[in-house]
Amino acid sequence: MAATSMGTRRPHRDVRQWLTAAAFLAPAMIGFAVFYFRPTVLGFYNSFTDKELLRPESDWVGLENYREMISDDVFWNALWVTGYYVLVNIGVQTICAIGIAWVLDRLSGSRVMRTLVMTPYLMSNVVVALLFLWILDFRLGVMNAFLDTIGLNPQPWLSSKEWAIPSIALINVWRHMGYTALLLFAGLQTIPKDVKEAALIDGCGEIQRFIRVTLPLLRPVLAVVLVITIIGSFQIFDTVDVTTEGGPVNASRVIYLYIFDQAFARRNFGYASAMSVALFLILAVVTIVQMRLLRANESDLA
Template identity: 60%
Template sequence: MTTSPSARGARRRHRDDTALALLFIAPASIGLLVFLIWPMITGIYYSFTEYTTLTPPTWVGLQNYREMLADSVFWNALVVTVLYVVINIGVQTIVALVIAVLMQRLTQSTILRSLVLTPYLVSNVVAAIVFLWILDTQLGIANIALGWFGIGPIQFWSNEAWVIPTIALVNVWRHMGYTALLIFAGLQSIPSHLYEAARTDGATEVQMFRRITMPLLRPILALVLIMTIIGSFQVFDTVSVTTQGGPADASRVLQMYIYQNAFAEYEFGYASALSVALLLILLVITFTQYRLSRAGESDLD
């Protein structure tokens, strides 16, 4: 049986499309290999070595990990990081959810969405410098305003009890607009006829939020939480600009501790072990949260 010209042409076009697709993904694949996969493999190898800039890597096995488990500074940095994540994610998620629901229920203005996203366009370093001035103990406008009400001055950056909440809320201000737009995109996927039917049955806005919005928003909200938690565990620039880990290690987050070991003490092997530990922590948290939140399932099905 002979093959028709149209069938041969279809197969030829399919082969051409595959080659074109590989050509388009090649730059991204090369970037992924060079800037992510290879550094990760190299970092894992270095975590089993004693390595400084002055000597070649020397294999020491699990010595760095045993040292890490006995390192009180590491455990303090982990506790500080978890505290930061809890405050940052808790406040950011609630505020972003409220903003997203208000945008969906009251107005869907493009201008308003642009304004909400504006803080995210400011770099972390710039935001940290601005809030460093605003919250300064002596000259900051925030403490001047609090003084009008007989409060303060509050040592936002130099008090052990205030420093992590302050850093967390600065980053809430910067990221809440972006998180709100992600949640807003999820709200757009909820069919409007569900709200109309509930409204016809006499449901209030609060009841519709609890029984329609939250259950159907769960997959998107779970993915947003996974993304924001991963980003929060990697906080560094705000701490580096404002406190350098002080006072008395009260804001020395895990990324700051890794940086100090690598570029201040030149202990690249130990810093690599700390980085691998952070990677494992994030993998466990992501997998657990994904399974518990059933992020891959939707109640619309």
């Protein structure tokens, strides 16, 4: 496209401009080639080899890694655990975020409130994980002390099989719900005021109006936000690594953690690569299915 418009120009001027462009692009494109493009190609390639950490040579093994993956119970467990995490995390987070977006909308986007709900998201996963490691501590944590005062049984939140994943999921709901709400709020701003007010004249209550009129109009934004948050949610690592390290046994061994274990603790780089290819494909499928299901490209306003 650019080439045709340049056809009428004198060639040496074009070449000079290309050289200028190359100079502008060079640093960033070197970074792209070395740290994005090369490892992507190599990641696929390694998944067909018996590559090991600390061993320079490797052999082509075809689909061996993929065969091993299909019969690996820990891999399927990791997928299951990750899926469970995503379900709890995204389910609760989306509902909370919609509620917060409504609050922000009613406050006409008060800057103080927007900054406040964004704050947890700006804290590192490690800091957030440590805050909740303390709050959820079995013996000394304030959560169990609180449950005790209202007459409920204390739970070993992060050290029990049943609660490990829901606890981690809710920790990350705390970190991400405000941020997700801000994304939704940005979408709310694009809905014309007269559409909302038309519903008011029709006699809807305020909450009803939000659920029946505003939310359906928000669907395209919601679809995009869901795709972003679900993809992020699948890649849970930091919080698990800091709080449970995958335990008890494999109860919270999410897929990222298992890939990491295989690559660095057991040095099976080829096998770890095959699993990251699988994760990549899963995320691609999730994205496509979701965009289809939520018909993201159609807006009811159009």
